[in-house]
Amino acid sequence: DSPVRVVGAGLAGCEAAWQLAERGIGVVLHEMRPVRATDVHKTDNLAELVCSNSFRSDDAQGNAVGVLHREMRALGSLILATADKHRVPAGGALAVDREGFSTAITETLEAHPLITIAREEIDDLGALGDGPVIVATGPLTSDALSQSIRALSGTDHLAFFDAIAPIVYKDSIDFSKVWYQSRYDKGDAKDYINCPLDKAQYDAFIDALVNGEKTTFKEWEANTPYFEGCLPIEVMAERGPQTLSYGPMKPVGLTNPHAPTTKAHAIVQLRQDNALGTLWNMVGFQTKLTYGEQKRIFRTIPGLENAAFARLGGIHRNTFIKSPVLLDNTLRLKNRPNIRFAGQITGCEGYVESASIGLLAGMFAAAEIRRVSCPPPPKETALGALLGHITTDAESETFQPMNVNFGLFPPIEAEGGENGEKKRRLKGRDRKLALSSRAEIALMRWIEKNRVHPG
Ligand code: FAD
Numbered sequence: 001d002s003p004v005r006v007v008g009a010g011l012a013g014c015e016a017a018w019q020l021a022e023r024g025i026g027v028v029l030h031e032m033r034p035v036r037a038t039d040v041h042k043t044d045n046l047a048e049l050v051c052s053n054s055f056r057s058d059d060a061q062g063n064a065v066g067v068l069h070r071e072m073r074a075l076g077s078l079i080l081a082t083a084d085k086h087r088v089p090a091g092g093a094l095a096v097d098r099e100g101f102s103t104a105i106t107e108t109l110e111a112h113p114l115i116t117i118a119r120e121e122i123d124d125l126g127a128l129g130d131g132p133v134i135v136a137t138g139p140l141t142s143d144a145l146s147q148s149i150r151a152l153s154g155t156d157h158l159a160f161f162d163a164i165a166p167i168v169y170k171d172s173i174d175f176s177k178v179w180y181q182s183r184y185d186k187g188d189a190k191d192y193i194n195c196p197l198d199k200a201q202y203d204a205f206i207d208a209l210v211n212g213e214k215t216t217f218k219e220w221e222a223n224t225p226y227f228e229g230c231l232p233i234e235v236m237a238e239r240g241p242q243t244l245s246y247g248p249m250k251p252v253g254l255t256n257p258h259a260p261t262t263k264a265h266a267i268v269q270l271r272q273d274n275a276l277g278t279l280w281n282m283v284g285f286q287t288k289l290t291y292g293e294q295k296r297i298f299r300t301i302p303g304l305e306n307a308a309f310a311r312l313g314g315i316h317r318n319t320f321i322k323s324p325v326l327l328d329n330t331l332r333l334k335n336r337p338n339i340r341f342a343g344q345i346t347g348c349e350g351y352v353e354s355a356s357i358g359l360l361a362g363m364f365a366a367a368e369i370r371r372v373s374c375p376p377p378p379k380e381t382a383l384g385a386l387l388g389h390i391t392t393d394a395e396s397e398t399f400q401p402m403n404v405n406f407g408l409f410p411p412i413e414a415e416g417g418e419n420g421e422k423k424r425r426l427k428g429r430d431r432k433l434a435l436s437s438r439a440e441i442a443l444m445r446w447i448e449k450n451r452v453h454p455g
Helices: 011-021 064-074 078-085 098-111 143-153 199-211 233-238 291-298 351-370 382-393 428-450
Strands: 004-007 027-031 054-057 093-096 115-119 133-135 158-164 167-169 192-197 266-272 279-282 309-311 314-321 336-341
Touching: 004 011, 011 027, 011 078, 011 098, 011 351, 054 064, 054 351, 064 078, 064 351, 064 382, 064 428, 078 093, 078 098, 078 351, 093 098, 098 115, 133 351, 143 158, 143 314, 192 199, 199 233, 199 291, 291 309, 336 351, 351 382, 382 428
Parallel strands: 004 027, 004 133, 027 115, 133 336
Antiparallel strands: 054 093, 158 314, 167 279, 167 309, 192 266, 266 279
């Protein structure tokens, strides 16, 4: 068998290489540092943490990223095992000694008899031949390789910047104030949720946007362009107080059933963001406001007073592909199935998520080489929910990077309803506990059925 070529030895590439090698498959792990640097990595170590030293919440009962930790541990993740070994105190979070962590990953992979580390930039995927390849070059993929990916994927399917509008959990929206309707009743009535603002609410909202605290671009992001079609909402507000009421917040073609005779001055629309209908994105609300300001200001919108955000908005330098169009459900490029993608370049976001998609890519590639079946994990698991989102469930036209969150999991059915009694929907901590227990059982069944644990 020819070795699997894993391109990029970050969180995803290291995990993919480990999963393959632990299943007895040879790997060449190509890493361009130190031959070619990125704008943010500071060392030559593999799996360098470029910013925070935290893998976020380790609470597998109450937090989706905690559930992902548990699943990765169950599947023999190198990244999680090494993080556990180099843990530093951080309350309920899993934080690590960054130097100790990435040095240990580097030494472990260098010592593995089935892994060869090649310190070189890969600038042409075609030159790697027809054998199995996993591309895990992350948000700062080198320019030359980006061009090669673009040639394979098509111009419209590779982005160099994200432009993220906040995403709200549907069950946190107050439906006594909002309503479903498509503008001019085009398309399905349930395509949009509408939040009406009167003149005073709109004026206060614009004032808050203009004066709200913003984050700035980092020096290495200085050339981040603003595209006229997706300007930050506060930049539009700065152009004039009515710019938004004539733009993404225009109140036309919509009638508020709660107040049919009152005309709204402006309307915020939310569009369904995943096939399950649990997540809704605020249309046109990409922003550089700080996270704290986004929560404060967006909760002044009628209906969103108690909004819980699955993710907040942002604009960053970030190379990622349109995975829902390009990849199949085992992360293979549909038009070149010997090539898989993994990590942040697939449109997941975060250290843990990137490593988890690396883990799956490694497992899927190993199963294919061994000619054994390895179906994707069920969507009730965190791994399956995240994989399902990026490969099939996300709205492909507006696809933007996503963290793991409970909104990606299929909702828990309402309970009760016997003898004419009203059905009860689980809420808050109870809902998270139920989703977490369901995930645990689903993962164990999947592991047992498919014998997917290494060794
Ligand atoms: P990376 O870890 O970036 O690994 C990709 C590797 O590929 C790198 O080692 C790179 O040198 C190599 N490479 C690139 N091109 C080539 C090539 N052509 N040939 C060979 N090798 C190549 N996530 C968090 O959870 N917390 C944070 O605090 C956080 N902060 C971030 C800060 C910044 C500035 C950025 C850009 C991202 C941040 N992220 C953070 C998001 C993300 O989770 C991390 O970037 C994560 O490291 C992604 O993992 P990855 O394996 O996909 O990519």
